[in-house]
Every structure is written in C-alpha cells, then in structure tokens.
Amino acid sequence: MSTTATPRGLGPVLDTRVAPSSGARVVEAQMPDLLLTEEHSLCPGCGEPLAVRVFLEAITELGLTQQAIAVAGIGCYTAFSGSIDVDLVQALHGRAPSVATGVKRMLPDSVVFTLQGDGDMVNEGLQEVLHTAARGERVTCILLNNGVFGETGGHMTSTSVLGQRTKNTIDGRDAELHGYPILIGDLISRLEGVAYVARGSVHNAGAVARTKRMFRRAFETQTSGAGFSFVEVLTMCPTGWFVPTADGPGELQRTLGEVHVMGELKVDGKIKTTEELHDENVPRQREIEAKFAAGGLDI
C-alpha cells in the first residue's frame, strides 16, 4: 500500500489519489451493492451468506433496488437484517409470508420477498407459505434450506433427510419415529396461484450461478404480476451437520442434495416433480463421476 507524507509533515496517510492495491480493490469490487458490510457473524463454511449475496445481486442486476422490501423470518440469516441495505420488516418465526402479504397489498408496486429457513418456513409456518402461495400473492418466498435448526445448534427440521444425525436424532432421522422429510417445493408447485418454483444450491460455483438465474426469474415473475414465486436454496451448515468446514459442500451433495434435488419445479405453468428432477439429474451425475474415475472430464 503506497503512503505519502502530508505537506505539513503530519506523518504518512493513505494516498487517495491512486487506486488501492489489488486486495482492497477485489473486496470493493466483489461486495454486492446492497450489502452494507462484508462482515457477518455466521459460522465458517455457512452457505447462507452466499445465498444472501446471490439474491442481492439479482435485485441489483434487475434494477429493482428501490422497490425492494424484505421480510425476514427467525434463524441464523436474521443476522443479515442489519447488513443488507434493503427496507426490512422483521417477522416472527414462521410468519413472514403473511407479513409480506400485508406489505405487498399496501405497496403493490414494490418487490417483496421473504427470507426464511427450513425451521421457520417448513416447520413453524408451513400453513403461512402454503396459503400465501394458494392466494397467488405477488411476493417471492425464499427458503434457505440446510435441513437443520442451525441457530439452536443442530436439531431436526421437517426437511432433515432420513438418516441425518442431529442433536435430537442422534442415531439418525428414522421415519418410524420422526416421519419423512417434506419436499416443500412440490407442495407449493401444485397450487394454482403459483407461477414459479425452483430449488437451487450454493455448494459449488455452477450451482451459485444457476441459483442466481432462479432468483432473477422469481423476481421477474413477481414484477410481471404472474403470481406467487418461490426459490429454495440448499445451504451448507457444517456446524449443524457436525462435519469439518471444508466438507460442507460435499456433504450437501451427498445428503440434502440427493433428496431435495436441484432444478426448476414450475415454470410457465409446467410442473416437474422432485422425483423427475432426480431421474434427470442422477444419471448425469453418475456419468460425470464415471468420467472422473476414468481419468478426467472432457468439457
């Protein structure tokens, strides 16, 4: 970093006449416009900051900044309520979709989205998101799905996969005892008022890019007035999954991602089930794995 002496000899100060060194430039260039600070209080390896970043970028790219209003649920991601530069209403656990409904009905030209986790949306507030979807409310509900109550330290949610070890399913989620995971996107996609449903992920760069396209489509769906839009994002939670930080993406792919399969579940009225996505994705995945095993990818 270059420094220079002030004319009056007050000692070296930063020279602001020249561009900062590359490291500082990278931080500045990489931080989304709608983020007030690059700091966050979530765990290393958490996928939620990535998901937040992606929808903030989508809002900016679509030029919707000055219409955007967030309604936050209660979970780890609530920590972003102070650092995302978007008007925000904090809702109670599970109640964000109805609060978003009230906001949107009073401000029909705004772009209203909820920010909820699987514990918030699929456990505590399942009826809220379903009713809001069935009403065809012109809002976008965002689900950050990590299959675990992260904020309490790793407990089973309604999206936890069978066999998943959590602090209250210590021997793994057992269907006999704990029931089956809810594929929330499939529930929502079947409702008439729903225009767009997608399930993304942030476990690798390709998934992040694909998820951003999903957010763009969802917000465009909202501004077009077509109906309710929904984006689920699978996020890593190495802390709540009890795996090393660097294993988060792999663990996501092996467990959560095998059940809550990535893809678009409803586009232009056409519904695709998670099962169908699975049938499409898995052979492709196996093919890639086979190519890897055979000595490299030819892409």
Add this chain to the structure above:
Amino acid sequence: MTATTSSERVLMEGSEAIVRAAITAGCRFFAGYPMTPFTEVLEHSARLLPDVGGVCMNAESELEAVGMAWGAAATGARAATGSTGQGLSLMQESLSELTLAEVPLVVFNMSRSQGDYFQATRGGGHGDYRHIVLAPQDVREAIELTQLAFHLADKWRNPVLVYGDYLLAHTQEAVAIEARDFGALPDKEWAVDGSRSGSGWSATVTPLGVGKTGQRQFGQEGKAQYIATKLPLLEREVRFETGHVDDAETVIVAFGTPAKFVKYAIDQLRADGHRIGYVRPITLWPFPYDAVHAAAANARVVGSFEVSTGQLVDDVRIAVAGQAPVEHLGGVSTDGSGFGVGRLLDVDEVATRILALHRGEPQPPIPGYEEFTYELAAHQQEATP
C-alpha cells in the same frame, strides 16, 4: 348508503359503525377471520374498504390476520385486525412483539364476555408490554374511540385495543360518523416503502433492536429498555367518566356496555335518595387508579360490577388501596350459546345488586349459578380447623 362519512344520524349496528369510523380515521387495511360476535366487523370491512381503495383480507387464520395487518402497518398505512378474545389468544405472540417493533396496529376484541379483561390489560402474551385499551359503553362512543385508537396508535407507535362485546357489535343506534381531528402527528419516516433501499439508509421495522449497519443499534436489551421508558408516558392517556361520586357512600366501578346498565341503575337509585356514585374507566389500561382512589376516599364500600368471575376488581382494589372494602358484584352470565348477553345484564338485576351492597346485605345469587354450583365430592371434604 355507500359514503362512509355521514353527519346525519343513521340507524346502524355497532360493527358497521366501528368499520365506518375506522375508515373515516384513515384505516385502509383490515385482516380478519370470522368468529362470533366479531364476524360482522370482518363482513363490513370486506364490503366497505374496497370502496375507498383499501384492502380487506380474509385471513386463513388469526395468526395470519395479525401478520398481514403487521405488514400493512409497517408500510405506514393505518391498519387493523381483530377477533374475539379466543381469536386474540391465538394472536398473542404477535400482539406482544408488535409492541417491541413499535408497529401502530389497532386491534378489535368483540369479546364474548368481560372475562378478557386480564388478556387485554395484563397482556395475554409473553414479555414486558402494555397496550392502550379503550372500552366503549355504546355505539356512539365506539365511533369516537375507534377513531381515537388510530390516533393513539400512531402517536405512541404502540398497539391499541378496542374492547367491545356482543352487545356493542350487534346493537343498532342512530349515529353520525364524522372525521375527528385529534391533533398533528409526526411523519412515519420509520415505515418501509423500498425507496431507501440501496441508499445506505434503508428502514428496518423490527422487535429485535437491530438497526442497519451505521445506524443506531438498540440491541435486545436496549430496545426493551427503550420501550420500558416509553410505557410510563402512555399512562398520560388515561380516560374515565365519573357520576355522583362527590357525596357517594357507595361507589361502583364498571366498564364497557355493562357500565351503561350500571349508570342507568345508579341514576334511578339516586332519584330514590341513595347516595351511590360510579367511576367508569374508558381506558382499561392505563387504568384510572387516581380517579377511583379519589372517589373511594369518603365511601363506605366500593363495588366492581363486571360480567366475569372478577378481574376488574383487582385493579379496583389496587386503586382503593384499603380505604374501603371492595366487593365483586357481578358473575358469569351469557346466553345459551356462550357468545351473547345473559340474564345478569338487566337493569333490575344490576340495581338489586348495587342496592344490596349499599345496604350491607348479601348479594343475591347469579342467575344460573344455583343450578350449576360446583359441589365438593366426599373425598374433597376437608376438616374445618
């Protein structure tokens, strides 16, 4: 009749008058879930709000009703929700947190009895909070207090509850509905509208004490302390009515529609020469402790008439502070459905009870109690010490 405002008196049931009063006060959003005797408030809202460009949501549950109204109020719009006490029980988590979030929501309780007094004044929800609670005695007063409710909610950024009942909601009175000016209010610069997003000064409406990076941070403790220092100021809004208290040997305290029966009975007893007076709290919180205390200073006995097992009587005892004995005069009384007006709410019944207290005679039994008196089983009999 389509116009909301009317300077001519029109025969109108209480629920319609309340909705028209709310609209006249600028209410543009209502969300509710049907439940007797609140249902007509929802019906009239659904019918009348669209005419003025407003929105009425048929919420899928009380939880969603209060959530929707929360969101609407967070945009700065005047918004309301409501139910019976039962439905309000479902809303309590929100009704508590709304106070911390400083969302100026108006809430109607068309109750099934006066047994929601504790729910209204002590808070049925968690944590440290108070709502201003207005208790109209009739349709005419309900119009004024509904309009006042929206003003007070905005003035203090605190929820305001209007406590009515079956009788209020379903009684027709000849009333005029005109806009009232309660004074200037500050701009709602705290409200969200999206326009400040991306400016570095976006708005946050939250019970959690979180401010945007660079803005004031309350923190959880700070926000609770901030509210704690606001609550004493709300006590300035105390409202009450007194009658014949100056020389009263017996003072009766009553609120809501039963208070109108009490006042009528006392006027008649006065005409017969009995020195009896009354205090009618119009705000149940803040409670008119000083007014009740002053009225009791020279009284022989104080009675609390309420259609419940005795909840208001607690506040009356706090207010009287031992200056005179305090008796609970009322009891549980509804129609067969459990929603409506019972046999106790009758001027002769009320007058008989007040006169018995005045004369130091035992209270007559509550109609129905003799048939349904709880009887101790043999194994429950305790030896008398």
